[in-house]
Amino acid sequence: MKVIDKIASRDASRPFYFFEFFPPRTDQGFENLLSRIARLAFLKPLALSVTWGAGGSTKERSLDLAGITQKEHKVDTILHLTCTNMLQGMVDDALMTAKQRGIQNLLALRGDPPKGKEEWLPIDAQFQYGVHLVKYIRDHPDFGNYFCIGVAGYPEGHPDTDNDEDAEIEFLKAKVDAGADYIITQLFYDVDKFLTWHAKVRAKGITVPIIPGVMPIQTFASFQRLIKLTGTSVPEQVMHDLEAIKHDDQLVKDFGVNLAVDMVQRLTAEGINGIHFCTLNLEKSVQRVLEKLGWTGAQNSPTLLKNKLIEDTVSNDLSVAAKTATTDAAASLASISKTDGEAGAGELNNAASWDDFPNGRFGDFKSPAYGNRDPWGNLTHIAPSHLGSPKTIGDLTNIFLDYLHSKRQTTPFSPEPLSAESATILPHIEKLTKRGWWTVGSQPAVDGASSSDPVFGWGPRSGFVFQKGFVEFFCDEEDVDGIARRIHERGRGWVHWIAANARGDIRGHAASDDRNAVTWGVFPGQEIIQTTIIEKESFLSWKDEAYSIWAEWASHYRPGTEERELLDQIRKNRWLVSVVHHDYKDTDALWMLFD
Known part of the structure; x- marks a missing residue:
């Protein structure tokens, strides 16, 4: 009708x-x-x-x-x-x-x-x-x-x-x-x-x-x-x-x-x-x-609504001295998910509210709101004025380094400035980036920080939050071979990793049914809330988006230009790699893996 x-x-x-x-x-x-x-x-x-x-x-x-x-x-x-x-x-x-x-x-x-x-x-x-x-x-x-x-x-x-x-x-x-x-x-x-x-x-x-x-x-x-x-x-x-x-x-x-x-x-x-x-x-x-509003029952007359008081108000007890848990939009895709706070990711939670807060790229891929970045389900497109003119691998490395050093506020993979959380692991992600492994997501290990912590805190107050260290970056295929050997030699069962390229080739040992909770919180009167989950399905969904970003970046330059050919080759040849270290009590465990 x-x-x-x-x-x-x-x-x-x-x-x-x-x-x-x-x-x-x-x-x-x-x-x-x-x-x-x-x-x-x-x-x-x-x-x-x-x-x-x-x-x-x-x-x-x-x-x-x-x-x-x-x-x-x-x-x-x-x-x-x-x-x-x-x-x-x-x-x-x-x-x-x-x-x-x-x-x-x-x-x-x-x-x-x-x-x-x-x-x-x-x-x-x-x-x-x-x-x-x-x-x-x-x-x-x-x-x-x-x-x-x-x-x-x-x-x-x-x-x-x-x-x-x-x-x-x-x-x-x-x-x-x-x-x-x-x-x-x-x-x-x-x-x-x-x-x-x-x-x-x-x-x-x-x-x-x-x-x-x-x-x-x-x-x-x-x-x-x-x-x-x-x-x-x-x-x-x-x-x-x-x-x-x-x-x-x-x-x-x-x-x-x-x-x-x-x-x-x-x-x-x-x-x-x-x-x-x-x-x-x-x-x-x-x-x-x-x-x-009273609109779910029989009494929904506007005349009654005009005189209806709001039943409860936000608490006025705002004395906790805590700053916002800012998003690491460039070097921490997990933080996007975390601050957007998907409230509970398990199927046993109430179906109406298990993802009650918006999801980020590494929320639960089973959520209807998974990966949402704007009110219409789209990811923000790249602003051409922020792209630069990369003609060599070194130029690309410098773009990512400039972002880490706050000399630029965005990259095609990072629509917001670097967060305070990234400063705690900046030497590590800087080292990988200088190597030519361009980091696009990471987070430090955290063992029971207060939910009111100005850097790591999220969710309701009076709780504790935890994080496993993870990092995600683009690198060459021969580097993927070296990473595979290093994880086999040093991982000792503590490491999950997965890598994929634009052609759809997949490496690593993250099984289809693995659900790695890498950010979670414990709060009074609630179940454990998992806000960031890295699993094969969510990684592959993000992988497709990540390579489309390379294609979009290249589309800003005319065919035949050095910038266009460089970015097209990067999209065709580089691998996207994600590595999670499960020892969240050792803040250096992940980074020692790459030393």
Whole structure:
């Protein structure tokens, strides 16, 4: 059924909501997301929405997920569709497949720049903006009357219009005039700005439903990435409150739930009764928001909501002197996973919350949120201005060394500056890098540091955290041979390692069923929480992404240039190696292996 018809036919005094999901990166994550959607379907969303990866990178998974949701769970599904890297035939194929699978609702978007590009450029002149996609669908004899079409609204302006609000509202009106039925906004945290924008949109004569986008904050690290990526403004009081608790993942999550409840209550009090929740493929936060709002039961009148107090608040006891557990985005992929804090990775944990916090690249590959780096399931593309002009192996080594020495803030493998945690092992990773083994992930061994530790701490306070040392790097095949011999001679059963190249060759002795927890925490009243797990499946998933980064890096240079040929050869010939040492009580054990 068309969502515009469902909105029109519902009881106007009762709020409605959508849930947004992205196609998981792994088959296991996909299967587990279906179970998660089945549980969330009991909350009676008006519709579910499924994102479309940049440039159609998740096309088949998006169509599969939307089709299964529509057929198996009997929930109307909104399929996102973008112009990025789409030719007319590709658009027709996507629309026909959606129609065949019973999907009747779309969200037509221009889309983000494809990989390897800093600016958005169309590959088909007739699909330059979202308005062109809307008009094409509406004018098509096979699709025009079948689909209900939504478009995006930008309460704080689109980055490509230099935040020109009036121009952006004119673009929005053009999309509605072309045949759009409803508007879903980009997520925001400043309700006052949204309400001002909403009034201007209505004053322009736009009367279609406007559904605001709300995303409960999951962790401080993921929140920071989000606002940087989208350019979303944050009220000063919200940032002040988050700064005080950013070291405690659970407090941040609780704060995020309460903030979302407060935002929705303000919106419904102003007569805006539809909400689009971005879930990040997680379950618990959005469920808690709905429970606090009273929307999961019979009493969900906006009049009652206006006077309803939030049932619990974030603790005011913020006296623990701890700094944020920063992410080692360059030399510690594990820390990305850790600070994004997947809460429990075992199948015995409660299915609704075993991955309650976002995952990093080495979270649990069975999680629907595994590997997520942004709200749409995409990894951040490389900014060309940060690439340099490497023409030799030595140039590449210097790029990685400059990053370790903080002379550059990013590399293609590291979107954020080096963290404080890396400083504790800097001489070791520097030594490997000088050898020509370019490190892209590592962490030191830690034996029972306080969860409030300013460098290693994460999760709730009053706990202890542990880490096994591991390192990951690119090297030549002959070096892989030497590493294999060294581990055989000195490993004594304490070392797991795995290596792979772009062709798909695999070496090492990490078995398919090995699940090496390399970061875990022990907290009062909880099971042991494992936030970083290195296993064969997750490594191979990351391996594919890692070699795509080399290909993307090379694509920034013209064919035939020294830079292009060097990077192409690196991608073809180098191996990605991951080594874990299980003796977390000996902080030098891993590094002695390479001396």
